[in-house]
Amino acid sequence: MKTKPAAISPLEAHLGYWLRFVSNQVSHSFSLKLAERGVTVAEWVVLRELFECAAMAPSALAERIGMTRGAISKLADRLEAKALLTRTISDEDRRYQALAVTAKGRALLPKLAALADQNDAAFFGHLSAAERERIKSAMCEIVRRHGLKAVPVD
């Protein structure tokens, strides 16, 4: 009985629109903070991920983060130039590399993590812990359902 088809849903009807909007702002804000330390968001993700393990191959890292090998290669270039990361060619199979965070990188990481904490708090600090957890779970579940690469479910 609708007189108008209402075929054209508004932008704000889509959850994807809101996520993109907020996410862009959060990431942009974070990127400004990181810029003071001379690092980009993608670089932070790589460094943080490498920090866990002693060393990791570029291809493994690429899969884990959900990036292409080419992208990792370029990021590694930049991080190497900043002396935050080293490449070491394997002796056994010289096609393999081991990426590792340098001492300088390890010294820098806590500061970057503090910026990440600070940025997250600025945007989501007003939410209750339960609410944050709820949203996080929802996002995590979406990642799982869609079989997205990096399922870093902690």
Place this chain on the structure above:
Amino acid sequence: MKTKPAAISPLEAHLGYWLRFVSNQVSHSFSLKLAERGVTVAEWVVLRELFECAAMAPSALAERIGMTRGAISKLADRLEAKALLTRTISDEDRRYQALAVTAKGRALLPKLAALADQNDAAFFGHLSAAERERIKSAMCEIVRRHGLKAVPVD
């Protein structure tokens, strides 16, 4: 009494990380769908926003969407080339322009909106309506708190 400082929070500790991860996937998936119609995500946003009003100045649109005038200018170029949008210079003040969606653009919009609906459903359809609304409200609240440009709270 902590033995370890635990100073370095993991990536997954941050809600911003999850939002960025999911949002990137959702947007990418949407961009693939839109590509079949020869449109990008940013172009969809512009078209959808212009669709509401008869016409709008680039600067007003820029503020509403949260983009720079330069970005709008480039988008308008592309949309004009695709005959989805027109620029009309004001007679009163020749610095002003009116951007408007063409008939072709109006014909295309329902199809794009359907893709948006479809994409949103693919990622968020498994959530209850209440849960979706909850997350949407949270995002909306964040936008409001941070006084972000486009507050299309509808």
Place this chain on the structure above:
DNA sequence: TATTGTTATACTCTATAACTATA
């Protein structure tokens, strides 16, 4: 002089695919 819109420039991120070197 202030404002509107355009243009030039640049950089990040991403993806594809051709390429090199190893095996």
Place this chain on the structure above:
DNA sequence: TATAGTTATAGAGTATAACAATA
């Protein structure tokens, strides 16, 4: 030939700032 990593190319998105036209 198969794999690991690199490089070239491209395009979207974004931002800054210089610029032209107009008021």
